[in-house]
Amino acid sequence: MSKKVVLGKVLLNEMIEKDVYKMVIRQEEAAKSAAPGQFVNLYTKSESMLLPRPISICEIGTDTLTLVYGVVGKGTKEFSSYNVGDAIKLTTALGNGFTPADAKVHILVGGGIGVPPLVELAKHLEGEKIAVIGFREAPFLHERLEELGVKVYVATDSGAHGFKGNVVELMEEKGLVGDYYYSCGPKPMLRALAAFCEAKGKPVQVSLEERMGCGYGACVGCVCKTKAANEVGYEQKKVCKDGPVFLGSEVAW
């Protein structure tokens, strides 16, 4: 019985960018169970919304978790209305997160609401750390990454902030080369990055997203294909349980 549903307390819940919120939850068991790249299931208070919402962990404290989440639907809209002191139901940490590698130069590549898990990861890496993060309009968490000693490069679709274009174009423009890559963001970005890393012969860990049911491996709702030496050349893995982090080289894009 290594996993649990627990009650936490909201210590902070504020908008940090349009439709992006930062919530700090005090819950010691959840904090102690967590590692970078994992997620927690958050429960809404409305009985009409049954399914828990999987939210990636942005930072882990001794008895707190910091979550940075996008308001994308009714559930996350409800979370955004919570006040300091409110109770919130959540699970302890779920999934397999990032594995910090032994490398001289780490490059963290994030897209939009995929940036948050890279913050905790940055704290666990030794050596030079570079973040290349892309957004539609306005960046967030770039200053937090800088506080952690990460050299940050920002790209936006509109060009309103930083480089106009995507993160792979930005890495090429700046001639950024790392020994090991980690990434979380939209699938097209991850796919492009995996191809970029393969061409350069560099390893990359990618955190995949898929619509989940249970979040703990029971329903088999969120699957992805990984390469396998069988008749069809792939097998199906559960994003929530076997992932969400996979090696870019093992994903059958």
Next chain:
Amino acid sequence: MSKIDLSVNIGGGLILDNPITTASGTFSPRESSEFYDLNELGAMITKGIANVPWEGNPTPRIAETYGGMINSVGLQNPGVDYFIEHELPFAKQFNTKVIANVAGRSIEDYCEVVEKLSETDVDALEVNISCPNVKKGGIGFGVQCDLAGSVVKEVRRVSKKPLIIKLSPNVTDITEIAKAVEAEGADAISLINTLLGMKIDVHRMRPVIANKMGGFSGPAIKPVAVRMVYQVRRAVNVPIIGLGGIMTGEDAAEFILAGADAISVGTAALVNPTAPVDIKRELVEYMERYGFKNLAELRGALNE
């Protein structure tokens, strides 16, 4: 905890310590055991197992609806041989009955799985007859009396295990199907499987589920399930495992009052992983409150 006797005979000589089972497709022994003690269950009912591995449907496979959800996993499973070698031994280490759920695309498929599982130590088989029959243009086995009856007749011939038949609710008259499967030798009936449902994302103007339609489950469907259990109880004599939107101990009591001998917890366990044991505890609390000493008393208590 109490003097209440929760044991129940669900047919074919199979007696469960308590009436709480896990609905097929919503339970995975390894994953669920990370949240609660599987010894607490009356029986674990596995995911659907076919004669060969099934890849399942494309993603997205899950959609949330008001008070419910739609799934279109497509019975992804690693096949019966893999199940027997890698999954059954894990499930059998607990002091809980293991009921293997069987899926098929043809009667031959069903029989192959049933024959293989008959040689193992599974305690019973639950046959999902909601699957489409590929030889009959994809019509579900469970929606016509003759088709449903013929599946049961053939698997009965090769089965050495208690045989539970899981009915589809997507039919005009559930009692006719129930009578047909009882007549061909079903030891018990479980109902209901999911209702066929659909959800459209009005902002993207497209179906949410990749396969467009899927199985609708959760508390939103409970009244349909209770009604069908009530109807089937009055149409057949075999034991009934009732399911469909059970979220609490009182929901479980409602199914038992309607005529169910045991119940399955499905969607609730996807929402809250410990739901089966929570519901068991709440059912005991309910029975204590009203002074029921066993399930037979509760089953007979409906005033009408």
